[in-house]
Amino acid sequence: MSRVLIGRNLPESVLAEARKIFDVTYRDSPYPLSHAEMVEALTEYDGALVTLGDAFNAEVFAEAGVPRARILANFGVGYNHIDVEVAKRAGLTVTNTPGAVTDATSDIAMTLMLMSCRRAAEGERLVRSGKWEGWHPVQMLGTHMTGKRVGILGMGRIGQAIARRCHFGFEMEVSYVSRSEKSLDFPATRCETPEALAAEVDILVVSVPASPATHHMVNADVLAEMKPTAHLVNIARGDIVDEAALIAALEEGRIAGAGLDVYEHEPDVPEALRALDSVVLLPHLGTATLEVREDMGRMAVENLRAFFAGEDVPNPV
């Protein structure tokens, strides 16, 4: 039986499935693996189910030397916490969980769009404060989403699911940036650059993966192109947006608001961001439903199973 580390708390049904197939060591913790635990994952196990925040970087692989582990099955679609090139050079297969996350993450994008446009978090805080004085015709006026233009930065699985919700649910127009032209069943305009996209949309949604190419893709120049009435939503990874530049744009009222599920130095969220009424802050909730986490877990376990059975893994990265 292959010796597999489950690196973090998972839904019970996923653990039970894994235990049927492997000799499982379960690390019963909500926190990411430490450096020493990652080295141990590589040296003491045949494979590991790893999660967001487990920073399998070049130093970890260097310390592990010639690893015993042959596969890292990531629980999640985003794998920017793993140095995949170094992992492959060390002889490991890396897998992820595409698709299982798409609808839930798109739903959180819609939640953030609506909350930011309709000032929902600010309104909730007002009611909780006991200071609400009742309805009046010009109280807390937000942005009407129906019919506006959304900009999708990264028209992949999640970007397309968000665009579909916007087009079919809110009659919105869609613009996007992607490396390749997309063939879609709804109208959408492709822009050449993030700056061009930012300039023409009412809501800019970040859905590109984190990579050296997308680090700070939404920088001060992109934010400067946005309309003062526009909102930014980020459901991808924190470091795609230059957080300091975003805080400055919000503080100076150069954009109307932002909705964030992810942060540049997660879980640290700068005090300046937390102090702003014009920003909606969620704790990386994109895939946080039991059904979706079970699906992600099943996919990760299936990748491990297939690998150790000598089959092609379903989701190599």
Ligand SMILES: NC(=O)C1=CN([C@@H]2O[C@H](COP(=O)(O)OP(=O)(O)OC[C@H]3O[C@@H](n4cnc5c(N)ncnc54)[C@H](OP(=O)(O)O)[C@@H]3O)[C@@H](O)[C@H]2O)C=CC1
């Ligand atoms: N908040 C949360 O909880 C969650 C966050 N995520 C994040 O969402 C990300 C996207 O997931 P998913 O939609 O499945 O990924 P996909 O790979 O399906 O889509 C990524 C899209 O980004 C585009 N892209 C990639 N690099 C660039 C670049 N340098 N310039 C322009 N466009 C680029 C790709 O273009 P092309 O198609 O042309 O190659 C593709 O359209 C994940 O990587 C993850 O970080 C995912 C799930 C949950």
Ligand SMILES: O=C(O)C(=O)CO
């Ligand atoms: O899948 C991912 O990339 C996440 O961020 C967590 O589900």
